[in-house]
Amino acid sequence: MTNGREFNRPSVYQIVVKGSLDGRWSDWFAGFSVAPQAKDETLLAGLVADQAALHGLLTKIRDLGLPLLSVKQMEAGGQTESSLMEE
Numbered sequence: 001m002t003n004g005r006e007f008n009r010p011s012v013y014q015i016v017v018k019g020s021l022d023g024r025w026s027d028w029f030a031g032f033s034v035a036p037q038a039k040d041e042t043l044l045a046g047l048v049a050d051q052a053a054l055h056g057l058l059t060k061i062r063d064l065g066l067p068l069l070s071v072k073q074m075e076a077g078g079q080t081e082s083s084l085m086e087e
Contacts, residue, residue, distance in 0.1 A: 008050045009050065009075050010047055010048065010049050011012075011047070011048055011055070011074070012045070012046065012047050012048075012074040013044075013045070013046065013048050013054065013071060013072065013073055013074065014043060014044070014045045014070075014071075014072045014074060015043070015044040015045070015057070015058075015061070015068070015070070015071050015072075016041055016042070016043055016044075016069040016070045017041065017042050017044065017061055017064045017066040017067060017069060018040060018041055018066060018067040018069055019040060019041070019067055020036050020042060021034050021036065021042040021062075021066075022034065022036060022046075023035070029044055029057065029060065030046065030048075030053070030057060031046060032044045032046035032047055032057075034081075041057070041069060042066075044057075054071075058071070
């Protein structure tokens with residue numbers, strides 16, 4: 001069993017939502033990269049400060065009415081924003 005502390009530090013996340021958003025939404029999503037994908041989906045990728053910030057980001061997605069398809073915590077070591085969008 002974990003105490004949760006390892007999740008309460010900065011981490012890179014990839015979030016996929018149903019619906020098409022373009023790069024103009026990046027500022028609204030705390031500077032995340034926003035990239036339209038196939039099948040009317042959008043990939044959001046970026047650094048999240050902690051779990052509270054992640055929940056705030058997910059609340060924004062909910063408030064837009066975008067169905068959440070996936071949330072993936074990435075290995076932060078050595079990945080650039082462009083490599084996050086390619087995975």
